[in-house]
Amino acid sequence: MSDLLDAVRAGASPAELLNCDLPTHYRAAYTRLDEIGIFEGETDKDVRRSIHVGDVEMPELAPDEVIVAVMSAAVNFNSVWTAIFEPMPTFYFLNKLGKKDRWGARHDQAFHQLGSDASGVVVRVGAGVRHFKVGDKVIVTPSAIDDQAPASQDDGVLAPDPIAWGFENNYGAFGEFCIAKATQLLKKPSHLSWEESAANMLCAGTAYRMLISRNGARMKMGDVVLVWGATGGLGSYAVQLVKNAGGIPVAVVSSEDKAELVRRQGCEHVINRAEVDFGDKGLSHPKGWRRLGEEIRRLVGEDPHIVFEYLGRETFGASVYVARRGGKIVTCGSSTGYRHEYDNRYLWMNVKSIVGSHGFNYQEAAETARLLDLGLLHPTLSKVYPLEQTGEAVRAVQTNNHIGKVGILFGATEEHQGIDDPAKRERLGENMINLYRQ
Template sequence: MSELLDAVRAGASPDELLDCEVPTRYRAAYTRLDEIGIFEGATDKDVRRSIHVGEVEMPELAPDEALVAVMSAAVNFNSVWTAVFEPIPTFYFLNKLGKRDPRHDQPYHVFGSDASGVVVRTGSQVRHFKVGDKVVISPAVVDEQDPLIQEDGVLTNEPIAWGFENNYGAFGQFCIVKAHQLMPKPAHLSWEEAAANTLCAATSYRMLIGRHGARMKLGDVVLVWGATGGLGSYAVQLVLQAGGIPVAVVSSEEKAELVRRQGCEHVINRSEIDFGDRGLSHPKGWRRLGEEIRRLVGEDPHIVFEYLGRETFGASTYVARRGGRIVTCGSSTGYRHEYDNRYLWMNIKSIVGSHGFNYQEAMETNRLFRLGRLYPTLSKVYPLEETAEAVRAVQTNSHVGKVGILIGATAEHQGIDDPAARERFGEDKITLYRQQ
């Protein structure tokens, strides 16, 4: 066991942390370069075959980086992509990055893109955070010397998704991050609650609220696909907080009840509606969806919140109102979309592409959590040794909201530093998804 990690767990002071030696190795979950291809011909690409837990080498710290002792992490769908080596193996990214930073080009990939923890070392160029600070991590890594960062960090040359397109990510006892990834941890949240939010919540913030996305306004009707998923569960909250009218699409009555408890009045349970023989892949299904939306709210959506892709994109393009916007950040059901372009151009609709978020958007989203305006949607937590099971739960969609992983934290509900704020914001709201 690491002396440094033990000191963090004990609440050591910054001076005490600096007195501890940084270990040369640490425990982490990772994939292996030599296992690319193990799923060839497989009908079930079970990530439990490709995710391993063991010791890895501690890398050197660059001047603009911090070493963080990870208390908890969370699973995102890019964790599934990493573990099935698709759409391309992440070792391609590590090899490419390794040409300018050889530390990342390893035969293993410590992955994971959401984490909370404690800063234990800083490089000489880190100015705004120090050893001992409790933090959450933005997974957006950008080129700070690219002029486009002054316009929008997402537009910079080759932005990197931390823990997906580089190494030493969230699923380890320690992680390496750039200074511009650090954000203060919300004091009223536990380690696992704080770790669960940034990637999905900030992505949803940019899509809906930020000036680079759909730019939602007061009173807008917003159709949210997968409303109890990682992205959708935060989208519903953002629409409500910004004065919009969410229409949540879910796949079961249990999920419908959960989103109602979030305050969403209008819910479409796909399992209870007959979309026709060809479902949402056919205009008959699109029309049926549009009818159901109008039955609930009396009008068509101003915005459609899209990340499912192939399965739903034709319907999304159809149901958006004249002049409406379809904002998309992904394609979990397939990248090649089909839609009837007549409904787009003749009704002056817009498709808005949105990828990740910039540091300012991540900070704004984190501020909303710190103010108690947004709540975690963490539903289940696994130990580091069961990381493969945690990723499998997301792979098979047998979860709601977010799935967490305890790493440095020895039990759930640790790390709460402001219980008074927690009581004021509402324990039931904070733990809503964990009550299922």
């Protein structure tokens, strides 16, 4: 047990935190270099076999970085990719980074501390950090960029070699401590607990860029937006953004329980895939696409201006088909497969657009965090695991045995800790904050 971590839990002052020794080792969840290939030839690549919990060595701190005592973290699908070593082992990224410079060399280890969303307390700052100090309560966002690259002054996502924290580098969210750039930090919302604060940024920020930002689909008031997987990590925030920005969300879900949940978020129009006959070949065939289009028009009377896409191979053909003439399909991922098939006639002859969107820049992160702090976005956290069960938490996401987001406690000893403004929480509504946990 670390004296420093104990001090953070006790609410120690900045001076008291600085007076505690930085531990040389700490507990973390990680994958191992020597286990690449353990799933070869297997159908069920169970991440519980490849995610380990144990001690790792505290790395040296770079001038533009901070050390955060992680109170809680959240699971994203990139942690599944890390743990099954696909589409390539993330140790390739660590090795590439290790060849870059002195600071990159720290990441090239025989272990990979994964995880891309966290909340916690800053316990050390590098010499070049200006806007954060020891004792600050923060959320850690996953976009780590080269802020000295010219392109990053236009849009951080365009900077060369952007890094998804905890996926393409080491010392990510899944540990009692993590290392992050100062430009990954934002102030923790005062009305949210540690696990609620940690659950949002990768998915909420990505959805914000896809839908609202000038770098995405540029949704406007009145736009009809089809949201695939509307109770998933990305979809659950997309529904909120569309609704609160004056759009008309049409949520696609896979069960009546999920349909009811998204209705409680304020989404009036819901398509339950389990109740619609898309034909023998489902959404892989034009017959299924036409049936989906009919269902959308039955609900809202028109075709969608925007299709919010991240499922990929399974749904992309349908997405291109159902978007209205001049509409947009905005995509940030391919959880069902990267090789998409669609009928290009429906794209070019109807002047539709495919918009690629990857992560978000620091300003977009700040705008998203502001919406969370104002209560215009709520967490969609559904279940929380302890550090020792990190593998179980990632497994839940791997098998889609979850809704919304899954959290993990690291420094926090139990759920509902870290709420600094209970009056604000009561005003914003406990029911909405905890909707997905109910």
